Amino acid sequence: MTGTPARTLLLWCPDWPVLAAEIVDGVPATGPVAVLHANRVVACSERARAEGVRRGLRKREAQGRCPQLTVVDYDPGRDARAFEPVVAAVEELVAGVEVVRPGACAVAARGPSRYLGGEEAAAERIIEHVAQSCLVESQVGIADGVFAAGLAARSGRVVPPGGTPEFLAGLPVEALGRSALADLLRRLGVRSLGDFAALPAGDVLARFGFDGALAHRLAAGRDHRPLAVRQPPADLTVTAEQDEPIDRVDVAAFVARALAEQLHERLAGHGLACTRLGIEAVTEHGQELHRVWRHDGLLTAAAIADRVRWQLDGWLSGSSGRTGARPARPTAGIIRLRLIPDGVIAQAGLQAGLWGETGEERERAHRALSRVQGILGPEAVVTAVLGGGRSPADQVRLVPWGDERLPTRPGPAPLPGAPIARPGRAPLSGESIANGGGRAVSAGRPADHSAGGVPPWPGRLPAPAPAVVLPSPLAATVHDAAGEAVVISARLAVSAPPARLVVGTGRPAEIVGWVGPWPVDERWWAPAEARRRARFQVCLADGTALLLAVEGGQWLVEAIYD
Incomplete structure (x- = not known):
């Protein structure tokens, strides 16, 4: 924080929020326009200022001064x-x-002035x-410095080297951009930046604090x-233009290998590695194809080449129509192929095993499943x-292989003493949901976070979980x-103890044990989405254990216990 500030060139675009509204939303900046935040004007156009609109005015007062004022929300x-x-x-x-900030950017003035023939010529x-x-x-x-250069830009001025303190001294304290501090300084008799700068630094810190x-x-x-200074993002995308359209897998594999090597070299040159790869292709008829491949490790050059080859194989070997299991083939050969490193991280290296065996089985499985995805699509291979x-x-949520395996909803907090359904045991009178009984109040309220902020999911089934969950419940x-x-x-209230179960049109099966009901009353605050049901665990005479549910008077078989 010592030393002389560097010479700084600052470019300022007046009334930038108004210009941004014109560029993005099409609001004409030539008319009376005001940008409002918290019901106050933060920027206005030149036409609005001519009508008396100023920064800091409330919306009603600004519209009173200019009835034709166009109001835009601050974004x-x-x-x-x-x-x-x-x-x-x-x-x-x-x-x-x-x-x-949006509307102002700065750069060290030494380079542009030397390259472009002086500071004024550079400006x-x-x-x-x-x-x-x-x-x-x-x-x-x-x-000298960003702050002084910003104030000089308001008048398009080039302050001579060493003249910054003199330039600032004559400006009012409002130039600091701190309205509360400026108001206090004026009440103390300090009206200019020069008067403020003349105060002892220790006294200023003791009276006004760090700011x-x-x-x-x-x-x-x-x-x-x-x-x-910001670093412009490097363009890591690689593209291959083909004179002859690619319609054969072997030709596509050759192109994929060369393009993968080019991408890997470009990433290595920036010290980066790829974890998510975008593959784009354009056909001779203008058809655009796109697929993103994910990887939980670092994609090597060979791994990139494999995925590009698999994807091209999947596109070029697809079905001839749109109704088959395989995706439809492109309408013409591929004339442009582009690889986009959609996810990159710093390359920190990867420690392999002594004999190279670490993770080989897992990598082989990943390569095989990824190739299936390249042929049949990402949804063809999923994990729970x-x-x-x-x-x-x-x-349970099924996610495509290679995608992030994150649950959409947090898991339940553990409930101590959760029971396991036992054959021959009916629910005891007065038991609650928490201990697995069947005389509980409906569950599913929208703000139940009793277990350290994690939803406990009241009304959920106790352990153990069923081994097979039917994709569609059986009547x-x-x-x-x-x-x-x-x-x-x-x-x-259960009308009578369950004794026999008939699934669909099958034969009756004797129920030798049961427990329940576990009631669930979900989203009762939204009538269109409300759902009310009760679940039972039953054990049949042949040893089969089932999870049953009653909803709308209909019994359903939801799952099977091992």
């Missing part, structure tokens, strides 16, 4: 996206640009280039940090991910010993 994301082409245009002439060249490239008006200020001490340094022309839910079907009927259908009342 920092929109401002940043619209400013990116301006920064790119500046980077075409100079390197090491820092984006101060004129950059302004002209931005105007031609982006059709945006801008102003440039040059001074006041930082503002004091800026008022004296001493920046608190050097330029934080266990997460939260009340039923076995809710707790069934349950009868008591007298042959009457067993029904469940709204209060979860």
